[in-house]
Amino acid sequence: MSATPAGDSPFQQGSDLLSTSQFSRESVERLFDLADGLRPLGRGEFACDVLSGAVLSSLFFEPSTRTRLSFESAFAHLGGHVLTTTGFTFSSMAKGESIHDTSRVISGYSDVMVIRHPDKGSVARFADASLVPVVNAGDGDGEHPTQALLDVYTLRRELGVRDKQVEGATIAIMGDLRYGRTVHSLIDLLRLYPGVRFRLYSPPSLELPAEYFDRADAHRLTVCSSVAEALADADVVYNTRVQRERITDEATSQAIANTVLLNRQMVTDHGRPDLVIMHPLPRDSRPGSYDLSADVDDLPGLAIFHQTDNGLMVRMAIFCTIFGIDLAAVRSRYSISKWVSAKPVPRPAPYSAD
Amino acid sequence: MSATPAGDSPFQQGSDLLSTSQFSRESVERLFDLADGLRPLGRGEFACDVLSGAVLSSLFFEPSTRTRLSFESAFAHLGGHVLTTTGFTFSSMAKGESIHDTSRVISGYSDVMVIRHPDKGSVARFADASLVPVVNAGDGDGEHPTQALLDVYTLRRELGVRDKQVEGATIAIMGDLRYGRTVHSLIDLLRLYPGVRFRLYSPPSLELPAEYFDRADAHRLTVCSSVAEALADADVVYNTRVQRERITDEATSQAIANTVLLNRQMVTDHGRPDLVIMHPLPRDSRPGSYDLSADVDDLPGLAIFHQTDNGLMVRMAIFCTIFGIDLAAVRSRYSISKWVSAKPVPRPAPYSAD
Amino acid sequence: MSATPAGDSPFQQGSDLLSTSQFSRESVERLFDLADGLRPLGRGEFACDVLSGAVLSSLFFEPSTRTRLSFESAFAHLGGHVLTTTGFTFSSMAKGESIHDTSRVISGYSDVMVIRHPDKGSVARFADASLVPVVNAGDGDGEHPTQALLDVYTLRRELGVRDKQVEGATIAIMGDLRYGRTVHSLIDLLRLYPGVRFRLYSPPSLELPAEYFDRADAHRLTVCSSVAEALADADVVYNTRVQRERITDEATSQAIANTVLLNRQMVTDHGRPDLVIMHPLPRDSRPGSYDLSADVDDLPGLAIFHQTDNGLMVRMAIFCTIFGIDLAAVRSRYSISKWVSAKPVPRPAPYSAD
Known part of the structure; x- marks a missing residue:
């Protein structure tokens, strides 16, 4: 009413x-x-x-x-x-x-x-x-506004205990950036925080829709061609599950076959020591899934359960x-x-x- | 026990x-x-x-x-x-x-x-x-005794604010009077209130069962052949959904095709200005349904949500x-x-x- | 954790x-x-x-x-x-x-x-x-540990009001002793109470697994060949439903056709007057079921609802x-x-x- x-x-x-x-x-x-x-x-x-x-x-x-x-x-x-x-x-x-x-x-x-x-x-x-x-x-x-709110709240807390702020933070966003509603809401809500920089990595055909690049806001969106590039200088990595069946391109499909979206090795090789690792959950833990690997679970930056808490x-x-x-x-x-x-x-x- | x-x-x-x-x-x-x-x-x-x-x-x-x-x-x-x-x-x-x-x-x-x-x-x-x-x-x-109780309670309140009483009220009951359990319970419970008069309107074959006419109680049951006739002098109209598939008679089916049970025009044409409009809900709001139309919703006598409240x-x-x-x-x-x-x-x- | x-x-x-x-x-x-x-x-x-x-x-x-x-x-x-x-x-x-x-x-x-x-x-x-x-x-x-706990708690109470104790009690266990998880947990938990004697009755092929007989504990397990034998001297009878389809042996199947596991007549013929009757529920009350009959329900020893309470x-x-x-x-x-x-x-x- x-x-x-x-x-x-x-x-x-x-x-x-x-x-x-x-x-x-x-x-x-x-x-x-x-x-x-x-x-x-x-x-x-x-x-x-x-x-x-x-x-x-x-x-x-x-x-x-x-x-x-x-x-x-x-x-x-x-x-x-x-x-x-x-x-x-x-x-x-x-x-x-x-x-x-x-x-x-x-x-x-x-x-x-x-x-x-x-x-x-x-x-x-x-x-x-x-x-x-x-x-x-x-x-x-x-x-799904409360999901975006708890994500930004978590960002504020995780960055805060590391003596950082949301303003000016660099956030790698990886996975399905096309269909992932969570990612879109997060980017939208973060417009309230000037100076956030996003580094985007997704399989071809699952890129962030063009409209996000056309907006005149304070964000800097950088498209990356590898996990390593996305993680460079990132304070936070936000992962979302990719449903393999959404990838229709054969070359892409082969390129990411037998890989995961992010695992411990990639984090330790390419990420900052205090990297915050986020995911809206659920993550797909079945064999062959293209998602965040469970081998990151005892890294100190793991924040995926802090998000739900x-x-x-x-x-x-x-x-x-x-x-x-x-x-x-x-x-x-x-x-x-x-x-x-x-x-x-x-x-x-x-x-x-x- | x-x-x-x-x-x-x-x-x-x-x-x-x-x-x-x-x-x-x-x-x-x-x-x-x-x-x-x-x-x-x-x-x-x-x-x-x-x-x-x-x-x-x-x-x-x-x-x-x-x-x-x-x-x-x-x-x-x-x-x-x-x-x-x-x-x-x-x-x-x-x-x-x-x-x-x-x-x-x-x-x-x-x-x-x-x-x-x-x-x-x-x-x-x-x-x-x-x-x-x-x-x-x-x-x-x-x-479904609590439905009948809340209906009579609503009658008492709605008539009360109009300086009327349940005793002696005229209630139009329209729709499926044969299978509508709600209607039967309402008529039964209202036997506690002397002098209630009912005006009944239903499509042929969905009439009130004969047993209700045989009872020696204080009610006056009048069968009406049109909505206009049912509404005449009614203090209250109580509507119930008709499932079109229950009407097996071809002539009846054609006669009520493309019509609703009750709409705003019928109320304003044939009803008293202070007519109370009731319905046990749910009402069928799909196109083609034979039920109470949503265009009555801002009439001052609408009581269907008062019933549920x-x-x-x-x-x-x-x-x-x-x-x-x-x-x-x-x-x-x-x-x-x-x-x-x-x-x-x-x-x-x-x-x-x- | x-x-x-x-x-x-x-x-x-x-x-x-x-x-x-x-x-x-x-x-x-x-x-x-x-x-x-x-x-x-x-x-x-x-x-x-x-x-x-x-x-x-x-x-x-x-x-x-x-x-x-x-x-x-x-x-x-x-x-x-x-x-x-x-x-x-x-x-x-x-x-x-x-x-x-x-x-x-x-x-x-x-x-x-x-x-x-x-x-x-x-x-x-x-x-x-x-x-x-x-x-x-x-x-x-x-x-299903809480089931075993409430069973033993009920045993303690039922025997207590009869001036008996769990120690030294004789418990007839009847029905499906092979697949009945409840029975296994009960026998296991009762090892805490020395001197409990069990009298076992089941259709052939649904006997208690051999491992229970091999254990060096304080129990005395006696296999019985009839309800009458199982009930002899029993302070308690604990019944479990038998799914007839689990009985693959034709002779057995015929032998128990048209019978129930336990009924009032069997209790009065073969049981002690203060026999406690237990069952984990649900019991199968459909015609032809091989379970505890409802005609025991007004016997003074009926404890099946005490268990759930x-x-x-x-x-x-x-x-x-x-x-x-x-x-x-x-x-x-x-x-x-x-x-x-x-x-x-x-x-x-x-x-x-x-």
Whole structure:
């Protein structure tokens, strides 16, 4: 029930979250500061009931278990109650119910809705009919704004513990740059940070679409012809899975046969010692996949699980913003957790700085 | 574990809710008064933990997402914990487990069970084996008592804000009167209210079954041959979807081809200015459907979403009754919600009187 | 992230629960004492929020509704929040994600994970990658340790109210002793109790594997050739379903055609008057099944539903142990439940001694 198209409204209390374009540099940094403040809650040092009585309807019209669990865990950590619906049980829509009716009805049971849907633009249509704020958890070829937010939040943290900043950082982006929605959203959101330089490496035919090069923004996009070239001077390497079946060119297909996108050897040969290694996950660990190899997993720069851990913090911050709750309000509802479930072996600290 | 058939027991603390026949005029009005008192809770003005520690097992052997979410949201609003199971995962019954065993086992984990099942009478069989109260959320061709209750509750509220009463009201019922379980339950439950007059309109072969005309009750049932005739003097029009494939008569099929059941033009041409428009939902919004048109959606009498919103209040009242909780007990466990998720644009008030 | 194989670590705060081999006689009795102390909580006499703020990820890669609900209800009774995922929605693993990545990611959202998986050993692989404790809810042909624990807990209680002890008890085990994982785990766990005697009855070709006879432990295993022989002097009879299609021998198949595994007549003819009747459930109640007959259901020794009821108590005790919560801590977070949902007819006491 938005007065203006929700994608154009700034993200604030009571608003939908449909697109990263709703953020300014100031509002995205405010969100990240809030996420930083919520880390003790996300790590279980405190219990909190600030969202007691609030109901989240988590509606996944296509499966995305990890995204769903991350949102639901964030809401539960704030003391709210989660009601889950996954794709197979949307019976009324099969009987011809419109998105408008479905959304309006369920919004009457809910204080906020998180929606994943396979069709681009569909989540905005849910938002138009809803009485309560709607969060886009991915709408097909459209957007997945919380993924881009947690990626930039992770960049900020990982670079921060290395005494660097996002501004002026060099980020190698490798893999499927054509179809990879995650990569597009990341580049878009990073326009808020002047001076970021991207080094792009992809198999032929999976290059970044031309429109990204035409934009008059502060980015410097450099196309590289090898992993070595992409990694040169990079502070961060962001990898995305390549589905081999998308490569139709025979020569390319042969050239990358029996190789992986990135492995430990390539990192140690061509990367800086403090290189941050990122990936939106899932990565394909099957034999023959063209993806990030598991042999990088004990490199000190591995941040792929920090990304998912950070997703919890960022999504808590998103819910707090939507419900008009600041850090002081959260802390006023902290109680010390009496329970500790840590395994007897030391739980690895997500960050040295943490 | 009922001493008497549960369908014959009055609805009260600790009892199953299987049928609308468990209600007297007094007990149904008491339920509605309680639902009225719970509205501020349902609208998120307060959080409440009166059912803290109670567990609802929500068992849907067939999908009905909105009914399920309405029940679950009602329980969560009272502070209880919801455990959801949807049809696809009932593995033990596929291995030959009886309804008795399934129900007895799950009741040992639960404080109340809400059950939807495709087979008429099956929910009563669950209730017979259960240690805890069972609520019927629809059993195929059997009953769906909470739908009838929320419909009559909505009638009471909508007529109330128009300075009318359910007694003596004229209700047009249109659509599939033969197979529409909702319509049958509504007519049955309204027998508690003397002097209600029904004006019936349906395509030939989908008429109300003869048994409803044979009953010696206070109703006046008038069969109408057109929408215009049905709407004459009606205070309320209650629409139900017609599945075109159920119309086997060729002449009828042709007569209603390219028409809808009810649209804005018909309402403004033939209806009273304060006509209340109801529908149990889902409505079929696909092109060519014979159902309530979406062009009525901004008419002031549209109550179809008030019905679903009211479902939350009625189901909260049902849980309160089952657990022996009156309004004073609920209010003693209110805490003010610090959070507000309302969208920046004004959230439409469900009722002028609200 | 276990330093030693988890199956070899004692079960204690912060540890995984993968195998019954993690228990000593002392630690299993401590768990059962805790379960006894939690009974008033499991029966709804109190609400408790000792696990407030804790998140359980309940991951069922194959359906097992009752096991899932039992775990989830136990966690909810302690005030924790449950996030459920059932098999059909594990999309990322279908895209080639490893168990390691899936487990590590979801553990970042969770304080504990309960996992059911069809492949033997897979739950231990989840545990290796998880930041938080993992509970095995059944891994195919592997283990289902909480089933064995609730069985022995039930034995202790049922024998206790009959002034007997587990030590020295005679237990008839009947049915499919070859493929019945439950039976194997029960026999294994009962090695902690010296002097238990087993009387085994199964159709030919479904006998207990030879390895159980070769072990040098305190058990006395006696193979019987008839139900009557097995029941002689038995304090308890533990039945398991036989899938007729597993019997390939024609003579055997004919011999047990048109019979059940155990019925009321056999019990009254051959059993002690205080015989305890157990079954892990589900039992196959379809006509022609070779299982425990429903006509035993009103015998005073029927304990099959006590087993499932006890599962709630044992699983609460497991969570308390994992989170380092003793009975005093639980009781310090008790609040009296104001609500009572008991049906008006007397709810049968699970035990005369309860």
